[in-house]
Structure formats: structure tokens, C-alpha cells
Amino acid sequence: MEKYELLKDIGYGNFGVTKLMRNKETKELVAAKYLPRGETIDDKVVREIVNHRSLRHPNIIQFMEVMLTPTHLVIVMEYAAGGELFERICSTGRFSEDEARYFFQQLICGVSYCHQLQVCHRDLKLENTLLDGSPSPKLKICDFGYSKSTLLHSQPKSAVGTPAYIAPEILAWKEYDGKMADVWSCGVTLYVMLVGAYPFEDPNDTKNFRKTIERIRAVRYKIPPHVHISSDCKHLLSQIFVANPARRITMQEIKNHIWYLKNLPRELSEAAQANYGYLRDNNVPTSSTGCLQSVIEIMQIVKEARIPPPVSQSDDEINWENDEQEEQEGEQDTSKNKEEQQHSTQKGKEHERSAHKGNDEQESSARNRKEEEH
Numbered sequence: 608m609e610k611y612e613l614l615k616d617i618g619y620g621n622f623g624v625t626k627l628m629r630n631k632e633t634k635e636l637v638a639a640k641y642l643p644r645g646e647t648i649d650d651k652v653v654r655e656i657v658n659h660r661s662l663r664h665p666n667i668i669q670f671m672e673v674m675l676t677p678t679h680l681v682i683v684m685e686y687a688a689g690g691e692l693f694e695r696i697c698s699t700g701r702f703s704e705d706e707a708r709y710f711f712q713q714l715i716c717g718v719s720y721c722h723q724l725q726v727c728h729r730d731l732k733l734e735n736t737l738l739d740g741s742p743s744p745k746l747k748i749c750d751f752g753y754s755k756s757t758l759l760h761s762q763p764k765s766a767v768g769t770p771a772y773i774a775p776e777i778l779a780w781k782e783y784d785g786k787m788a789d790v791w792s793c794g795v796t797l798y799v800m801l802v803g804a805y806p807f808e809d810p811n812d813t814k815n816f817r818k819t820i821e822r823i824r825a826v827r828y829k830i831p832p833h834v835h836i837s838s839d840c841k842h843l844l845s846q847i848f849v850a851n852p853a854r855r856i857t858m859q860e861i862k863n864h865i866w867y868l869k870n871l872p873r874e875l876s877e878a879a880q881a882n883y884g885y886l887r888d889n890n891v892p893t894s895s896t897g898c899l900q901s902v903i904e905i906m907q908i909v910k911e912a913r914i915p916p917p918v919s920q921s922d923d924e925i926n927w928e929n930d931e932q933e934e935q936e937g938e939q940d941t942s943k944n945k946e947e948q949q950h951s952t953q954k955g956k957e958h959e960r961s962a963h964k965g966n967d968e969q970e971s972s973a974r975n976r977k978e979e980e981h
């Protein structure tokens with residue numbers, strides 16, 4: 608990791624920490640996800656890396672490389688300075704229809720591109736859609752931990768994802784079409800942007816998962832009377848929230864829907880997006896793809912990362928080449944358990960902070976839901 612200098616911790620996931628780092632030579636900022644070596648590096652991580660590596664699109668966080676430290680496997684990727692779309696909703700309560708459409712169009716382009724490359728994401732939600740730091744923010748899909756490639760993997764049948772976003776067919780515990788489940792999750796994302804609450808949650812009983820599941824199965828949702836949504840938008844939602852995936856609107860049909868097409872930026876038009884729909888050769892590392900490592904190289908690094916580090920080594924031994932930061936690291940990353948504790952406290956603090964940002968009842972419903980997931 609000598610190539611990068613540490614700037615700060617961005618946040619904690621279930622298994623590790625993501626750090627903001629800077630390429631010493633190019634000065635480019637990157638996000639580096641640190642996963643402890645050993646048993647954490649399971650097939651899910653391999654899938655995340657291989658699928659993410661195969662994608663290159665403006666609405667997807669760019670995978671860059673994987674590296675090994677004495678204690679961690681590090682996934683280096685594009686840094687999204689604008690944070691999670693979720694936080695933006697928490698601070699504003701909900702979006703106007705135009706603003707929601709602006710983000711939804713980008714979400715659909717990113718997801719549609721993944722589907723063209725036969726990758727379904729399976730955990731689409733506002734927390735997995737980041738924003739770059741520009742004044743007209745670009746949406747960037749991240750976290751391919753649950754992704755599946757229909758070229759490389761079997762048809763999905765496990766119930767993965769986040770309850771509020773999960774499609775009814777996933778609850779049936781049978782094989783399902785991951786792409787159509789992604790369409791449903793895009794619909795939930797759109798609803799949350801517009802309403803500031805989850806469509807299938809009882810606003811008076813947000814923590815009751817059983818009720819949420821029942822409502823998903825029955826496709827029971829409504830638009831609260833105080834939220835004005837155009838009939839075109841309601842129509843699109845009604846086409847997405849269809850229990851039978853065979854009857855649900857497809858990604859292509861969404862892209863032809865009148866509500867989606869309104870104010871569609873030129874770069875998101877079908878013609879412009881056609882440039883992205885090609886499969887990358889897994890074994891050709893090329894700078895034009897954003898990733899300099901071939902899948903073979905990556906697999907070798909991952910294989911090594913599966914071997915636990917010698918007991919004597921700790922994160923303190925990572926050479927950050929910055930004494931002050933090294934001290935912070937020593938304090939912060941001495942064990943996975945400690946990391947997990949910090950994860951929960953940090954998330955708690957983050958949400959405490961965001962709780963002060965808005966007082967919309969719907970917003971608090973969305974926020975509570977996220978706390979529940981963690």
C-alpha cells in the first residue's frame with residue numbers, strides 16, 4: 608500500500624473499514640475497503656471482486672485494484688465524495704419528483720448496464736448508491752457483495768438483500784430472476800426518494816419485519832395523501848410493484864416509460880449508453896478499463912488473502928508512512944471485534960447526527976429502518 612497515503616476513515620461495514628486514501632503520485636483520491644485476511648475472505652468476497660471488476664460505467668463506483676497488507680485484503684476503488692444518497696434524503700426528508708427522477712434515471716442506467724453484462728446486484732438500496740462530489744451529483748452504485756453473474760454463477764435462490772427492498776419472489780425461497788428482483792428494489796428506491804419512507808413498512812410499526820414481509824407479499828403500499836406525485840409516476844410505481852416478476856415492468860420498459868423519459872439527460876439516452884454495453888475480457892489488464900489487474904492476478908492475491916496472517920501481526924504493522932496517522936490506526940484497528948464495536952457506535956453517531964437534520968416523520972421512518980439493518 609506504499610502507493611497510497613491514508614487521509615481518514617470513511618466508515619465501517621460488517622467486516623471491515625473503508626478508508627479515504629490518496630495516490631501519492633497522481634494525487635487521485637480513492638476509497639480502500641479493508642477486509643481482514645483469513646476466513647472473512649470467502650466466496651462472497653471473491654464474487655464481489657470479480658463482478659465489480661468486470662464493470663465500467665459512470666454510474667458505478669469504479670473498481671481499481673486489490674492489494675495485500677500483512678493483515679488485510681484491500682479493495683481499492685473510486686472515491687465518491689458526496690456520500691450516500693440515503694444521507695441526502697435524511698437531511699431533506701424527501702425529494703421533489705424532478706430530483707427523484709434525476710437520480711432514478713442514473714440508477715436505472717447503472718443497473719441496466721450491469722444487467723447487460725449479466726450481473727445482477729441483489730442489494731440495491733439508497734445506502735448502496737453514493738454520490739460524487741460535483742454540484743450536479745452523479746449517482747454511483749457500490750457494494751457488489753451480493754451480486755451474481757448469470758455467466759459465472761447459478762440462478763439465485765437464497766434470500767439476500769435488505770428486507771425493506773426485497774422482492775416478493777425472493778421470499779418464496781425458490782429460484783428467481785435476479786434482474787427482476789433488482790427492478791423491484793429500484794422501485795423501492797424511487798418510492799423512498801419521493802415519500803421519505805419505505806413503501807411496505809407500517810409507518811406506526813416500522814420495526815415489525817413480519818408485517819413488512821406480509822405487506823411485500825400482498826404488494827400493499829400507498830402514497831400518503833400529503834405527498835403529491837404525478838399520475839405518470841404513480842403508474843410507473845404500479846408497474847414495478849407487481850408480485851409476479853413475469854408481469855413486472857422490465858428494465859427496457861422502464862427506459863421507455865413516459866415518466867422516466869422526461870428531462871432525460873443526453874448522456875443517459877439509449878444511444879449514448881450503447882457505448883458501455885460490452886463485455887470486458889477478464890484476462891486483459893488495460894488502463895482504459897480502470898483496472899490494471901487481470902482476473903488471474905486478482906485471484907492469486909485473493910487466494911493468498913484467504914490464509915490468515917501470522918498471529919504476531921496486527922494492523923499496527925501496516926506502514927502508513929505517517930506517524931500521526933499510524934498512531935490513530937494503532938488505536939483504531941487492533942482487532943476485528945473492536946472494529947465491529949466501533950462500527951456500531953460510529954453508525955449510531957452518524958444516525959444521531961442525521962436525526963437532528965430533519966424532523967419529517969417519514970424521514971425518521973427511513974432512518975430507523977437503516978439503524979435496524981445494522
Ligand SMILES: Nc1ncnc2c1ncn2[C@@H]1O[C@H](COP(=O)(O)OP(=O)(O)OP(=O)(O)O)[C@@H](O)[C@H]1O
Binds near residue numbers: 618619625668685734
Ligand atoms: N467508494 C466509496 N466512496 C465513498 N464512500 C464509500 C465508498 N465505498 C464505501 N463507502 C462508505 O464507507 C462505509 C463502509 O462501506 P462498506 O461497503 O464497507 O460497508 P456497508 O455497505 O455499510 O456494509 P457491508 O459490510 O454490508 O457492505 C459506508 O458508509 C459507505 O457509504
